[in-house]
Amino acid sequence: MRLLNRGKPRTRLSNSTLLFIIAGIIFLLMYGIAIVSFPVSFRQFQTFFDFFNLNAALFITTLGMCIVIIGGGIDISVGAVCGLVTMACALLLQSGAGNVWGALFLALGIGLAFGLMHGFLIAYLEIQPFIITLAGMFLAQGLLTTLHKEPLNVTNPDFVALRRFTIEIPWLGTVNRLGVFIPCEIKPGVIVVVALVVLYAVLMKWSSFGRNLYAVGGNRHSARMLGINVKKTIFLSYVLCGLTAGISGFVFLMTTGAGNIGNGALYEIKAIAANVMGGIMLSGGVGNLLGAPIGTLTLLTINELIRAAGVQSNLQAIVAGLLLYLFIVLQSIIMALRDRREFRLALPPWLKPHRS
């Protein structure tokens, strides 16, 4: 290995890239196991697309969470905000006071409001993000139950049309037992997911905001010394996360069609778990944004595997919890091993300690 690389300046993989590749391999491994264990369902492309169709809101929440985690923070209000948005939009549509556009603006508005508030308190008043967003979570949950306690189906015709709308992929699908070709279907929510993934990935890689956020997450003190406006950067990350949670609420409603107090429950936990599985380090500054959807897919695959295996639901939670421990420990071990190895190899010859 070393002989091959001699003479060429060797640029090692960054931690973000390494963890992203590992996350990708783990996902492929999990999906491979799933295909081998349950070929009937997992070999169908539709099963893969259904991950997105049914969980579009979770994917979106995870993206927002990913951004604040890269900045070295956390936002545990996202699930509750998502739930609140579904109920608020359902109420608006059912009362007849607003149309689909109105509901969309309401969703964005609620998300933005939470984001602005959290961002201000965390960035400018320098309060612990965990505490602030915990308060935000209680606030959003309280508002949600205050708005309406019963499940609320949305019957607004425009919205129902939007919700029923599906896109068929004519060249991809399966042939059923009767020999009829069934094309794969995707829902509009999936388009939102894809659009946001692309948008945020570009933002994190090519925008000043994105790079500043990595710097702040990596070392806040240094970032300030490098002339980055740390407070503004952190502020914006929470605004973006809140806004994203608002979008996820709207997409959630497009998926289930009803406001419900259980909507978005535990999404914050799932989003954190998905990010960890996607190679985003909770310590901040390390992780590829594309890891967020990959991690979500891993999480969903694992859940689906457990479900398909017919394990009781409480056992599912136990298995998921244990796996999460495993992932976090794995990350730390990789990082620790890496630093030790690099400590020996990365030393340029003119810096090697002189031995007498």
Place this chain on the structure above:
Amino acid sequence: MQPEIILKMEGICKSFPGVKALHNVDFVLRRGEIHALMGENGAGKSTLIKILTGVYQKDAGQVYLEGRLVHFKSPQDAQNMGIGTVFQEIALCPNLTVAENMFIGRSRGAFVNWKQMNESAAKMLNSLGIPASPTQELASCSIAVQQMIAIARAVDMDCKILILDEPTSSLDEDETKKLFALMHELKARGVGIIFITHFIDQVYEISDRITVLRNGELIGEYLTAELPQIELVSKMMGKALSDVSAIKKHEPPKSDDSVPVFEARGLSSATGVRPFDFSVHKGEVNGFAGLLGSGRSESVRAIFAADKVTGGEVKINGKVVKIRTPLDAMKQGIGYLPEDRKSDGIIDELSVRDNIILALQVMKGFFRPLSRKQAEEFANQYIQLLEIKTPSLDTSVKSLSGGNQQKAILARWLLTHPMYLILDEPTRGIDVGTKVEIQKLVLKLAAEGMSLTFISSEIDEMLRVCSRLIVMRDREIVGELSGVDLTEQNVMQMIAQGGGE
């Protein structure tokens, strides 16, 4: 011809809650000069620099940049006006690439042009001869390379003023030469360079002028060529040099037949020191000498059970005792001032008072708290005794200078009245004056009957203080020196030869 003045700071004052960090300090920098800012730890050098770079806001005074009154509200402000800084602790982001670290926070654009950035970075790295690739993650560079990258960043900002705060502390001789060459180059281009260092030789090698600060006050500005080194040192310390050499070694009472205060046989710990025998008598100051990593610290940590003890027998005053945890050791009257002040010693957020009474409180048990009055009495007593410079008992210990933090930890142990105190590198990273004070104190304590073990990387310091040296090499005791044999030459020889005949 008088060179043009580019920076003028006048009557700068800065206080932190209770501490006057700077009082009415003036500072002048001319174009194309290398100006050394000198002073002991806590003299106010860092504070002055932080005001100049917008990290702190001054309480009073004016800053003129090229004759214009300016006011820096943030590091970014200062950067934009052409003040580049390389801090002692490298202020770069380890998770970003080398190129990013050179350019981030500088462009106003909303997007990053990676290609262009990497190209400019490559050019810059090449011209300065820095062995790093622009796309490499900074964390994969060595500390010295990171330091050079920080300088490259500052230089590339077209700075008029470059501040180098202890840039050479992590560089070896060759690298220092390279850095000095770079400084000369910049000087020729008309950049004013402020250079802070502890290495007096380097100051005389490169600087044109010297400004000395002491206790937050300006002592004076001198041309380097006209200020003898001895005078510089005494100006920094504020005392005549005779004080330094006035330390007289104290000879321990003859104790060959008496029972040692502490005795260990075959002691070993999980960190891998070879089982060793060791004893210390009443009123003795001994030391562990050896190269860094020879097992000096590991040995004393084993005595204090700071690392897991894996074998051996320990006697206190001739009686066999079991010491398994630091608390056991404390209860036997052993105190240990750890090598790493920041991580093992001070508790940052606690006040000076609480830091001082900590060990005593632990020994009493948490259910029998010291009363506030008692605590204040104890703390005051030792603040006076050790001359700890603190504005009040309630000041958090992190705002004190390094030397004063060290004294606070020392006070913590003295308060428990240990019969045997281990000091592991008590003088590292603190200024000359405090060093001398601590050395004096060690000898005074020994004269009063305390037994001490003193470890230092500076061999002459150990020779001055210790009456017996245990020499270590490769985690093993290779010999002992005392009396007339105790010379620097012999210690070196023993380390080099490993004690073998």
